[in-house]
Amino acid sequence: MKNITDYYPSKYCADGVNCVAAGIYEYEGLYFTSISFEQEPEYGEHEDASDISQHPLEDILNKFGVYVQDYFEYDIYYGSKQCHLEFASTDIENIKALRTILGRHVYCDPEGKLVIE
Template structure:
């Protein structure tokens, strides 16, 4: 996954969201959220068949685990319209997890095949 960028949907300008930091909002459930766009890199291990409508689980699940976040909005309409750009809202109960996630902006996050069915992830 590459070309991570901050995405600010219109819904963040409603009464259901309170700005909690640069690119970070607190929703009415008390979760901290942010939205990002990124591209699947079909040249990378696990992402060969990935697209905005069907994001590859490798390395996406590792991204969620590494930053201790979950997907809170998939932006179905935006992902359905796009051939390349993936739109996702990420959430956590802790603002520090979202702050850490935002450090991925401008970087790549991908899996490297170690052989024998194992892989490791790289952020650069």
């Protein structure tokens, strides 16, 4: 995963959704954030945004204690490389920790270990 940045879907403007920190939102006790990124086929990831690779995504979910809340498939264009995912947790600290990957390079090394540089 590269070019990891914030993603702000229009649904965050809905009634009851509160911005509680930079890029972190809350609704009825659930905290969430959305990111945009590109996959890297040279690291075994898929090329197209319509098919997000299991790794490093699954490793990120496990490391930060979050889950995928929304996939934003309506924002994906055929052949697009730009992926958008919403991550959620009932613990804001998990979301804060996840956001530390913004602007970094995330991949699995040849042994399958998660690398965040």
